[in-house]
Amino acid sequence: MIAKLPQRFIEQTKQMLGEEFNDFLESYSFPIYQGIRINTNKVEIEHWNEIAPFGNLEQIPWCLEGFYYNEQTPSKHPYYYAGLYYIQEPSAMSPVAYLPIEKGDKVLDLCAAPGGKTTQIGSKLENTGVLVSNDISATRAKALVKNIELFGFKNTIVTSEAPEKLSNSWKGYFDKILVDAPCSGEGMFKKDSTAIKSWEKYEENHFFDTQLSLLNSAEKMLKTGGYILYSTCTFNKIENENIINIFLSENPNFEIVPLNPIGGIKELNGTLRLWPHCIKGEGHFLCLMHKKYGENFESNLIQVKNKIKDFKLLADFISKNTYISLDEYIFMNDDKFYLINPNMPNHDKLRTLRTGLLLGTIQHNKFKPSHALAIAYQSHMFKNIINFSNNDINVIKYLKGETLEGDYKKGEYIVCVDNFPLGWIKSNNGNLKNQYPASWRKIN
Structure with missing residues (x-):
């Protein structure tokens, strides 16, 4: 594997790591570490430890609900179909683990598909507040919707828009924003040989403009006092420290919030690096930034007046088959009913794939429940x-x-x-x- 690494990558990484570089090269002979992250909205960790079907699992240091596993087919177990866990590379669990999400927060996952980090955010929110998950690719966003439904979230909007357009609609709305930026993917070289071929096609600064643009869009949507967590799965400084330095120079109202390294993670000037020779994982870069001051905006919220009880076919089904309150607010789109949080932002002019929890549809004068409803409770x-x-x-x-x-x-x-x-x-x-x-x- 070492011989297949691009020479430019070898040289830049050797310059960064110095005497640690040989240890880094040796890590390519290590096994690829596999992880699952438990959906604590559906099963508490204590209960999971009692029912876990994969034997004794080792906890991932930076993610309390994350575990390494050796089982080769966790996607085939019925618990996977019940949404009890998400299969995720261990270092990819670190960005959300370090984003200080509190219950009731309004959180944006700006580059969300296929949904690993979004499902982690949703679990931390515990179906409170608002979670907006966006991916500019409509195709990728469909997988995002499925994973959100599998995890049973009721407070989520899924959009497929350019971040610049989102920032024009939602100025100063969010408490926390995750920018897990598109990158050259150097951390994926060991597990995905196509990542090397893609890397070789691009110039060193290929993703630079996109990454900076994402941060600038996030800045507009963040409340004063809020936090942005910027992350990549790549190693080079151009896409990490250099991006942060330029963003901070252009936005003096932001400051880096030093993060505490855990379990072999390296800290440098308040930012964190997950190197594969230091942790059981493939690699990540993390930087948490705080918006110290800025202009305040009044949020334009979704206009909602209807409740479940206002629609007879829907109310009859819900009362007959569930214990869900008929006073829950709903949003209608064509013949579809969605259960929503009335604090969701207005998204009339945005390409939206999902608003809240899809309860079901009216077909032939009957209410047909959705699969999402079945697994949300x-x-x-x-x-x-x-x-x-x-x-x-x-x-x-x-x-x-x-x-x-x-x-x-x-x-x-x-x-x-x-x-x-x-x-x-x-x-x-x-x-x-x-x-x-x-x-x-x-x-x-």
Whole structure:
């Protein structure tokens, strides 16, 4: 692997690391460390430790809900389909771990797809406040929506817009912003050989303008007193320290907030570097910045007056099948109903893929519940459940979209694995009709 590293990369990294460089090269012979991050909105860590199906897991030092694993197929276990964890490279868990998110915050993930860091932010918010997840690529943003639904978030807006356009609409709205910037991906060289080929195509400063533009857009959307966490998965100074220095020189109202290194992470002038020869992970750069002063703006919030109880078909289904309050606010788009937080920002002029939690749609004068609704709440919030243990063959059959057998009274049921919801099933005249979405089904 060492011989395949680009010469320019070797020279620049050797200059940065000095006598540590040989240790860095040796790290390319280390195993690729795998990680899962527990969805604490659905399962507490203490409970997870009791039910974890992958044996004894080693905790990741900088992320209390993150664990290294040796199991090769965590994506095949039913708990994955219940949204109990996200599969994520361990060092990629560090940016959100160091962003000081508090319950009730309004948080923006500016470059969010496919959703690893967004799901981590949402878990820290615990379905309070507002989370806006944006990715300029509409295709990538679709994967983002799926992961948000899998984790059961109700307070999230997903947009697919240029950051400059977002900053024109949402001046001074957010308490915290994550800028996990597009970069040359030097930290991915060991696990992804295509990353080296991509790197060789670009000049040294290829991403510089994009990264600086992202920070400038984030600055406009951040409240006075708020925080920006800038991160990349690359090593060179051009995309890291140089970007920060230029941003600070142009924005004297910002200051670096020194971060505390944990578990082998290196600190330099308040910023952090995760080097693969010092940690069990592939590498990251982190810098937290505080907005000391600036202009205050009055937020333009979403206009919402309707509640679940205002729509009979929706209210009848919710009251019959769940314990969800009929006083929850909803947002309507065509025939779709979304449960929302009324403190969400107005997004009329933005390309939006999701506003809050999709409850379902009206079809043929009937309310059809969404899969997102089925997995957004804990099982005790549903009136009718069918519960299987994780080693029951019926769980796999359900996830594959196959027919289940059982004598249940007519109605809608939530299928659960060990009391964690997986999705809907409908009983009618002794038949169970599998409602698990085709696009989500377990293939093997």
